[in-house]
Amino acid sequence: MESNKNFNSPLKATLTGxxxxxxKGERIEALSENDRLEGKKVIxxxxxxxxxxxxxxxxxxxxxxxIMAVRSGIPEKGLEVEKASGSDKVRMNYVDLSEFESIKKFVxxxxEQYGKIDVIICNAGMVASKARKTNSGLEEMFMVxxxxxYYLIRLMLEQKLFNEEGLTLPRIVIVNSESHRDPKAFNWDAFGKFEPYTMAKTVQLYGYYKLLLASFARELSRRLNQERVGLSVFALCPGPVNSNIAREAPSIFKPLLSLVFGIFFSSPLKASEPVVYFASSKEVEGKDFDYLFLMQRKELAxxxxxxxxxxxxWKISExxxxxQGVQI
Ligand SMILES: NC(=O)c1ccc[n+]([C@@H]2O[C@H](COP(=O)([O-])OP(=O)(O)OC[C@H]3O[C@@H](n4cnc5c(N)ncnc54)[C@H](OP(=O)(O)O)[C@@H]3O)[C@@H](O)[C@H]2O)c1
Incomplete structure (x- = not known):
């Protein structure tokens, strides 16, 4: 796969991050006091x-x-969110995003439990140490x-789960990565095929899947907002985050990685700024599409x-x- 070589190894990806x-870029304003979300349901x-x-x-x-859509941490992570926020409106639903059946059950x-949804933040992601097959035979990192x-949003649209009757437009927020800029071309021949890989290729594939995700986000917005804007689609890169994303890195590198992440990467709280902005800011109300890198507005690749x-x-994903014998 041809790439621009900024994200073609774990070391380069870390240094690029x-x-x-x-x-330096022009930073947009953070939230104002009026950017509240009372009455809104956010997955x-x-x-x-x-x-x-x-x-x-x-x-x-x-x-x-x-609504925390998770495959682990039930109930303790929900209790942590309740405690940190003082909210009594924290729900948890299980979903394993590597399995179609689980996504379907989740939807x-x-x-049944919540009816219409105002905002969904598609944030889950992973960096796999090697190729693994899901139950449906697809590669796990490609699927997650x-x-x-793609499947989750298509199902939610099909089931008319977005609240289009509210005073504000529903929003789909996609957590992407600047690594989507690295691939030089789409690799259609490999689409959906299971090919073994190891850590040496992981970071390159990660960027490639983020390119697919960014392209989907853009196309989704074009399709949903043809005559008038009915549903906003926002994408963002949070920058390097001190999270558990490198959990599958070889254990020999883990002490060094945790040191580098701790010193140089943003805390999850700081990195959540663009996510929270897209979920709640009035400034972007009525927009069809927008992309942020940190709190800086940018064009997609x-x-x-x-x-x-x-x-x-869109077509080959469908x-x-x-x-796979799965209905949308
Ligand atoms: N960290 C960075 O530097 C960075 C930079 C740019 C973009 N991002 C993006 O930010 C997003 C969040 O990542 P993070 O950095 O916060 O990493 P993280 O701490 O590892 O969190 C990843 C989340 O995704 C969930 N997940 C993974 N596989 C799943 C599956 N099969 N089904 C359901 N949930 C699954 C994990 O669930 P479990 O806890 O159950 O494993 C976890 O909650 C990702 O999309 C990532 O690509 C991260």
Whole structure:
């Protein structure tokens, strides 16, 4: 796979992440006192750890009913969010984003238990040490970092789960990464095929799946907002976060990584700023699409913004899901 080589090894990815924190850009204003979320239902995937957990705490503080979509940490992470936020509106629902059946069950539960949703933050993600097969034979990192979000959002749209009757537009917030800029092209031949890989290729694939996710986010916004804006789609890169993302790194490197992460990377609380901004800010109300790197507005990479590739991606993602015998 051809890449721009900024994210083609764990070391380069770490150094690129650190240097990005020192680049100067125009920072947008954080939230105002009026950016509250009372009466809103907000789903956050991957909120058992790192960025998702910190975002859940902040969003609960703003008054939302927070639905933590997690595969671990039930109930202790929910209790942690309740304690940190003082909220009594913290819910937890199990979902394993590597399995279609689990995602489908989750969507059914959401419909039955909560009805319409105002905001979903698709945050869950992973860096795998090697290729692993899911029950459906797909590669786990491809499924968790890209296809699960496509499937989840398509199901929620199909089930009409977004609250389009509210005073504000519903929002889909996609946690992406600047590493989506690294791939030089889409690799259609490899799409959905299980190919073994090891740590040496992980970071490159991670960036590639973030490109797929960014392209999907952009296309989703184009499709949903053709004549008038009906549902906002926002994407962001939180910058390097001191989270558990490197949990599968070889144990020999872990002490060094935790030192580097602790010194140079942002705390999950600080990194949650753009997530919370997109979930709650009035400044972006009515927008069809927006992208933030940290708290700086940016354009997506040209490849992610390209409509022809995005349409192809939409179609082959749908075909791949149907090939698994799964209905959207
Ligand atoms: N850390 C960074 O430097 C950085 C930089 C740019 C973008 N990001 C993005 O930020 C997002 C959050 O990552 P993080 O840094 O906060 O890492 P993290 O601490 O490892 O959190 C990842 C979350 O995703 C969940 N998850 C992973 N696989 C899942 C599955 N199969 N089903 C359901 N949930 C699953 C994890 O659940 P468990 O706790 O159950 O494993 C966890 O809650 C990711 O999308 C990541 O790509 C991170």
């Amino acid at each position: 650190i240097s990005s924190l020192f680049k 956050i995937t991957g909120s058992s750890s790192g960025l998702g957990l910190a975002s859940a705490k902040q969003i609960a503080k703003l008054g939302a009913e927070v 059914t539960e959401i419909k 970092n890209y296809l699960s979000t 040209e490849l992610a913004d390209d409509e022809v590739n995005a349409k192809k991606l 075909e791949l899901i149907k090939k």
